[in-house]
Amino acid sequence: MQTERISDAEFEVMNCLWQTSPLTASDIAGLVPQERQWSLQTVKTLLSRLVAKNVISHEVDGRRYLYSPLVSRSEYVSGESKRFVDRLFSGRAGPLFAHLAEREAFSEEDISDIEKLLREMKK
Amino acid sequence: MQTERISDAEFEVMNCLWQTSPLTASDIAGLVPQERQWSLQTVKTLLSRLVAKNVISHEVDGRRYLYSPLVSRSEYVSGESKRFVDRLFSGRAGPLFAHLAEREAFSEEDISDIEKLLREMKK
DNA sequence: TCGCAATGACTACAACCGTAATCGTAATGT
DNA sequence: ACATTACGATTACGGTTGTAGTCATTGCGA
Secondary structure (H helix, E strand, O other): OOOOOOOHHHHHHHHHHHHOOOEOHHHHHHHOOOOOOOOHHHHHHHHHHHHHOOOEEEEEEOOEEEEEEOOOHHHHHHHHHHHHHHHHHOOOHHHHHHHHHHOOOOOHHHHHHHHHHHHHHHO | OOOOOOOHHHHHHHHHHHHOOOEOHHHHHHHOOOOOOOOHHHHHHHHHHHHHOOOEEEEEEOOEEEEEEOOOHHHHHHHHHHHHHHHHHOOOHHHHHHHHHHOOOOOHHHHHHHHHHHHHHHO
8 A cells, every 4th residue: 555646736735734734725725836826626626636545634624624644744755755766766876966966966055964964874 | 848758658668768779669669677568559659659759759761660869868867856856855955865864765885976976076 | 462460650548637617515694 | 594605525628648459551471
């Protein structure tokens, strides 16, 4: 029973729920980024699909639902990261890093973050 | 005219073409990983879709086509990496790295690769 | 020469996705 | 009490994806 795939649009909804929960459908319609100006109905559809996929739960509150995540952001990010690194870099972080470096995808800040992490890992 | 999205199945076909090209449809049907035992027809459908998406080209050879990539693996990987890091880590490599570290996603080899790259970047 | 095999083109079809509209019901304001 | 509204459920609909089947043609082997 591995976790179901979450689509791009569903992911926006999850981001709201990961930030605050529980939330109603209308709450979420109000929170979703402006560039994706969804109708309330669209948000409700996404919520039902997420419930069907078993990644959020809904608790009855009067005649509304309060939605909460069942999967943490960190769990989700881990799964996606693994998929990504497996698919494009044969599961190895070294080549991923090399690729990002080659494309100059690192800021100064990224680099010092990484150096710090490496020092911590050494201990 | 940004590059079209490539689906998972299509990606397997691209991997064959990135390794060797040009190839015929039958070549590819023979090369594709065993776990995805596609019929020749399936491979042909994927090839037409890739042509329609403008990421491979086909050159006539008698009554067959010889297919070749129009997009390099490295270009593709860059695009996907950017999408991934933007979506899950707000475009910052530092947090990506931190997440991988936390999940113990690095092998010893990865770590020494990365250290080496960092030293080279310093110069 | 004649049938068959290989090949590309077109068609199929269910699941999933983005984006809603509509429907039935129940609470709410007046 | 009645109209309006807020909600969840159901339905819609075109596009993409995975996975092929079918069709028309044509070169090749016997």
